[in-house]
Amino acid sequence: MSGSTFGRWFAVTNFGESHGPAIGCVIDGCPPGMALSEADIQPDLDRRKPGTSRHVTQRQEGDRVEILSGVYEGQTTGTPIALLIRNEDQRSKDYGNLLDTFRPGHADYSYWRKYGLRDPRGGGRSSARLTAPMVAAGAVAKKWLQQQYGTTVRGCMVQLGEIEIPIEDWAQTAHNPFFAATQRGLPELEAYMDALRKSGDSVGAKLRVEAQGVPPGWGAPLFDKLDAQIAYAMMGINAVKGVEIGDGFGVVAQRGSLHGDELHPDGFASNHAGGVLGGISSGQDLVVSIAIKPTSSIRLEKASINRAGEPTTVVTHGRHDPCVGIRATPIAEAMLALVLMDAALEQRAQGADVCLPISPVPASRP
Amino acid sequence: MSGSTFGRWFAVTNFGESHGPAIGCVIDGCPPGMALSEADIQPDLDRRKPGTSRHVTQRQEGDRVEILSGVYEGQTTGTPIALLIRNEDQRSKDYGNLLDTFRPGHADYSYWRKYGLRDPRGGGRSSARLTAPMVAAGAVAKKWLQQQYGTTVRGCMVQLGEIEIPIEDWAQTAHNPFFAATQRGLPELEAYMDALRKSGDSVGAKLRVEAQGVPPGWGAPLFDKLDAQIAYAMMGINAVKGVEIGDGFGVVAQRGSLHGDELHPDGFASNHAGGVLGGISSGQDLVVSIAIKPTSSIRLEKASINRAGEPTTVVTHGRHDPCVGIRATPIAEAMLALVLMDAALEQRAQGADVCLPISPVPASRP
Amino acid sequence: MSGSTFGRWFAVTNFGESHGPAIGCVIDGCPPGMALSEADIQPDLDRRKPGTSRHVTQRQEGDRVEILSGVYEGQTTGTPIALLIRNEDQRSKDYGNLLDTFRPGHADYSYWRKYGLRDPRGGGRSSARLTAPMVAAGAVAKKWLQQQYGTTVRGCMVQLGEIEIPIEDWAQTAHNPFFAATQRGLPELEAYMDALRKSGDSVGAKLRVEAQGVPPGWGAPLFDKLDAQIAYAMMGINAVKGVEIGDGFGVVAQRGSLHGDELHPDGFASNHAGGVLGGISSGQDLVVSIAIKPTSSIRLEKASINRAGEPTTVVTHGRHDPCVGIRATPIAEAMLALVLMDAALEQRAQGADVCLPISPVPASRP
């Protein structure tokens, strides 16, 4: 197995290339009896899909998902759910001049060293397009988590290049192309992106993803710590270079007297931990931050070599996101949902009691 | 499986509790024919073990490892290598007053919610003591990687609380208790720790771990990206709250024109990527940073609740590390080695060519 | 994961239902650089597909396979190969009267107890139609094994009901609907099947599957013994109730003085072991036998109950194979190929030497 399956219990196997006939995934382990149709999945795909604003790639993809199996008369059957998305807008000619050259920052060189050949069309397997099936699978997980436990997942952008974006109103994330949780400063973001696009360059971003209503007890002590699985999921998203749980790198200069979240009869007094203690959920909100690198495809010239090892230069003229972080919020949400789904099933099998909760204890205090 | 096995090909199954009879691991998948004895493993265990300076816990553990299987006449046989470390200094009475209380920042509450019961002696399974078997397994991986590919792993502390520690001379990490890669500023670190210990508080730290001589082609495209596996491994270490690859969170404000590492006939011109492109090693040095939270066990009083949900307070008087980051360097090195070992075996099975390297291309330029 | 993925390194994830929109699989772990097109896969699918003789179900399915990913310009890329087969002839009305009733010998009752609901159309997930994707995946494995190691797989029917069928000429399996390795006795088999079909009843069968040119060293000592994996693969085929390796149940009354295959400088003197010693291939031919039960869908009335637990009777009028064993030969071949493919990759990663064979030793003597 070359690592194309995510999750142990709710196992999602991803397939496809950017410019092949189709992309998709197979979900093995979805419990039976949940109502499910394409309409549950499409909205999250639409949040991620290209071409929805001038700040993202203009590639036109309907990203229409088709459920091929695992659903009978509108209900999950407990058997694998195959989800198919046909590729539509495959303008491979955009990449024609890059067949022989290793684009800086891209996977061209490393893939070639691993496999001895590569599918150069749109990055092939390394394209962020492959996150679409995960967004689809994540939508299934989100629905189940919401129905079974009232657990919800949400995400927003908290920094675009040098501009920090405050979290003021989560509802706003649906009303601007940046997934900013605020109404303020949007014109500044628009202008920033317009200037960037004009410059031919790209920029990084920082996202926040959270889960609320996570029951205590999800995760496992050693390697499958809930936060370790989140780190694995997030770092597996294209272009992510850093992951933080709770206070993240802020803990380096903290004192233990500050960091340890006190417990009171009505809940935790703070959430420096970010919702995980010893790798297992505490019932506090899960808080995750990720750093996304600037898009490697830019219109500015960079030095490189070709397969013969000879020097050359690269300029990318195809349709690209000048900030891949802009469309990454639904992806990060989906990956968090997938981690939680897996942990929920693990707990059902191996936790203290699958039916009755342990005597009530405080969960979280805002 | 409750997540106690690390790795797919070089699979290390960890067992034990802080104050049980023994801790250890079973390595399944070590290739045959490598010379191996306890002497290959003990040095790394000694680098991690408690009681080696006044800045770490004074618990006395010999941490003597015994090879129980998988080695015949000094050579690995290809069958599981079981490693056993008996616990010696189990002063469980230190924890007697904490049996019923959830210590802030510790796994007490979350374990109790997951399992309905917990081993309170020294944190039981959540103790950082369980990293010792991973250091042992990592030593086996280090030896194999060095022999087969010349790949080496090293780590150091780059920040202790507010104090940044420059990387000036890697050889120095062996000559001070902080794993600082410098001769300068050590008295300042000593004084800082003495004051901290006296205050009864604890502090966080930031570590750097690197691998050199990593062949290009290790890792996999989607979920088992090399960096995703590193993130999983690092976040699974006790107290880690953040992981960065290459420039990490520094990428947020970067431009693509800066970030993408240019290739020249004699190597890469820079290493913003930290050695991974598209989840697959590029031949550049692997560069990883991690944030370690301040120890949760402190001598200062914190509010908490007991199992009945009643308010109480907690003060910890046992033997603890005031900065768990100090002993974490060999742990992080071991986890990085384990990730690389797994990726190396995956590449042997599924890479382009298991015998002959692809025609020479540049690897790295300092 | 609910067990829809077969194999560890060459991992095939199967999806679909008998009467859903499509069936298929995703192969993760196929090495790069092998020429592959639908034309490599279709012939084995055609050997298995329904409607090819009067002795099998008359359901009409083209079973046309489409490669959705993992192949670029006719070569495998090392990334997942998704294979899609659209269902065409879904006459679900055939099953209309069985929605509420548990058919004896079928999975109706057990599925209902597991999932609380089931897809009744053609048996849903329990249909033998789900073996088609495995035949497709097996064709990929067969090609790779043949190219890399000269390893070949073949199968035939050795017993149909009471009639034993001798193995006289393997080439004949392609020229009769029974996959009989003989030219003799075919009219008797035809007459037997005609009478059986007329009677409305069904019958069992016994198949032989073999692999030739298996290098010594494939398999692993404990649980992943090559024969254990074969047993898992074969017993996972619909309707299989027994698996034998080599002399199988014949060993019960054997003496050790007979059973142990002697080695001579020019090879083994016999093959009672069936090609496996201690779970690892010996270089002898792999010899496997399986027992296939009579089809459960018959036109004769049987007693049963409905979901309310009330007594009822069942008669099946749909299109069914009166002997499912007839079409099972390509399925068993495919599953054997998949086991070998997985073992080959494991050996590449973890065997003694991935490049050079150990000094020549005898393999097998006819």
Place this chain on the structure above:
Amino acid sequence: MSGSTFGRWFAVTNFGESHGPAIGCVIDGCPPGMALSEADIQPDLDRRKPGTSRHVTQRQEGDRVEILSGVYEGQTTGTPIALLIRNEDQRSKDYGNLLDTFRPGHADYSYWRKYGLRDPRGGGRSSARLTAPMVAAGAVAKKWLQQQYGTTVRGCMVQLGEIEIPIEDWAQTAHNPFFAATQRGLPELEAYMDALRKSGDSVGAKLRVEAQGVPPGWGAPLFDKLDAQIAYAMMGINAVKGVEIGDGFGVVAQRGSLHGDELHPDGFASNHAGGVLGGISSGQDLVVSIAIKPTSSIRLEKASINRAGEPTTVVTHGRHDPCVGIRATPIAEAMLALVLMDAALEQRAQGADVCLPISPVPASRP
């Protein structure tokens, strides 16, 4: 991973060699809160251990098990349970003359081809001694299954060489060295074994293993069929060459009108299926038969070759079981219990309803 871990949810990792310092296993995934001590495990180990009658090997091993982790104050904690058995009677000199020779029927040749070296002492990793840790793990599974579901497992010998042994009274299996479920014919078995031992030869055996009180709904549709997992488990036991579920190879000549077990309001009318329909338990008794080959170590001379490929002969004078089937009953029981344990946990996570059973339906009728 080289296949030394059995099970997905109740994952047992086995380690050790016949004549190394110790053998044992690590159980990952045992639910918390079950009372457990060595006294729960030792009885099954004693049933399997050598030296208990003149019909088995005279090697003297106490086979005392030590629980190293996962149990606190007599209760499982949900964390890995490590079980250790020290080897005591390692008369390696018995094997001294066989170091360079491949013993017919043994794993010597295949191991050497796989690993390039091997531990020759007592067969090393290929020794049936490695079943002891599985018997220990199986005892843990048996206890949990009994407590949670009332599920029980039992086994007996049904054929010794040519002698068929009827199942008349299961209680008798505890009172004779053959695990015969009868009082009759024991002197004949004793005499048969005495003559065999005197002859220096060995013989095969056939065992039956059953589980009663298996809830319907355990297992999964495709590859992880309950019977497929049983086949994998059984064929993984040393010397097993055949596995049957229910009527096994008897189905070949059966008619469907006979084979399909009818359902009545008070239960199934028969059990040709052996307790599994479509890979999922039906609530009927699970019925499994296995064929065990004659011991390969015999005192009669056989031809072989040495590592140089030169002809030689082999005679084995060490302490061996003249019929390895005699001690195999507790092993087969343990493996069946481990399969069921795993399936039970899978069903808790992914079945229709983890708390309330579906409305009552018939299970089984004798």
